Amino acid sequence: MTKPDTGLPPSLEGLIEENLLALAQLRGLLDALTPDTYRQPFGADGRHTLGKHARHIIDHYDALLGGLEEGGDHVDYEHRRRDETLEQWPRLASQRVSSIEASLLALGDRQPTSDMTLDYPLDDERLALSSSLQRELAFLTSHTIHHMAILGLLAEPLGLALPESFGVHPSTLRHWRREAQPVMAEGA
Numbered sequence: 378m379t380k381p382d383t384g385l386p387p388s389l390e391g392l393i394e395e396n397l398l399a400l401a402q403l404r405g406l407l408d409a410l411t412p413d414t415y416r417q418p419f420g421a422d423g424r425h426t427l428g429k430h431a432r433h434i435i436d437h438y439d440a441l442l443g444g445l446e447e448g449g450d451h452v453d454y455e456h457r458r459r460d461e462t463l464e465q466w467p468r469l470a471s472q473r474v475s476s477i478e479a480s481l482l483a484l485g486d487r488q489p490t491s492d493m494t495l496d497y498p499l500d501d502e503r504l505a506l507s508s509s510l511q512r513e514l515a516f517l518t519s520h521t522i523h524h525m526a527i528l529g530l531l532a533e534p535l536g537l538a539l540p541e542s543f544g545v546h547p548s549t550l551r552h553w554r555r556e557a558q559p560v561m562a563e564g565a
Contacts, residue, residue, distance in 0.1 A: 388511055389484070389485070389510065389511060389514075390485075392511055392514035392515055392518065393481050393482070393484060393485075393514065395514075395518045395547045396481055396514055396517055396518055396521065397478055397481060397482070398547070399518060399521045399522055399525060400438075400474050400477060400478050400481075400521070401478070402525065402539075402540065402542070402543050403431065403434065403474055403521070403525060403528075404471050404474045404475065404478075406427075406431075406528065406532070406537070406539065406543070407431060407467045407468075407470050407471035407474065408467070408468075408471050409537065410427065410467040410537075411467070412465065412466060412467060414427065414535060414537075415427050415428045415431075415464075415465070415466070415467040415470075416428055416464070416465060417535070419531050425527075425531060426464065426531075427467075427528055427531055427532065428463070428464035428465060428467070428470070429464050430524045430525075430527055430528050430531070431463065431464070431467070431470045431524075431528070432459070432460065432461070432463040432464040432470065433524060434520070434521050434524050434525070435460075435463055435470060435473050435474065435477065436457035436458055436459055436460075437454055437457065437517060437520055437521075438477045438480075438481075438517060439457065439458055439473075439477070440452055440453060440454045440456075440457050440458075441454075441513050441514075441517060442477065442480050442481075443458075444493075445484075445510075450492060450493045450494060451493065451494050451496070452493060452494070452495050452496070452508070452513055453495075453496040454495075455496065455497075455498050456496075484510070492507060492508075492509065493507075493508045493509055493510060493512075493513065494506065494507065494508065495507075495508040495513070518546070518547065519546065522544060522545065522546045522547075525543060525544035526544035526545075527544075528543075528544065529543050529544040
């Protein structure tokens, strides 16, 4: 069975798909949570909540998508929106994730190889690093999965059932699939 032709370059299509798969898993978790569970504090100082990690993920997508809307070639993850209502209300976060998914699907209208600039602050200076839409989507996949793994750890003591692939990077999932394939006998 062949994939339908979306008109996107294969690399961009694959990167968008990886992000969409992670976000769909995140949205599934958000849809299963009550506000009290979403806000439950964890850790010695109580700074960690499911909501804070979900909001942090959303902030990064908003930073990329906002940069694309504003100038089309600039992203700044340092100066994120940090909308605290997204930490408090899982339904609002889920709605925002749905909006992000729609925006990612619309990226097919962009030139995937166009140059982008990533603002990266150091102590006394700001670097303007060369990047691309593909590079930033690859970063967001890894960043999202990293925080989803933390969400998975926080969800365990709450008794929340998550898919085995929740918080697992696509490269690891591909590795697991390769290992699960039967090894062909020599000479067969």
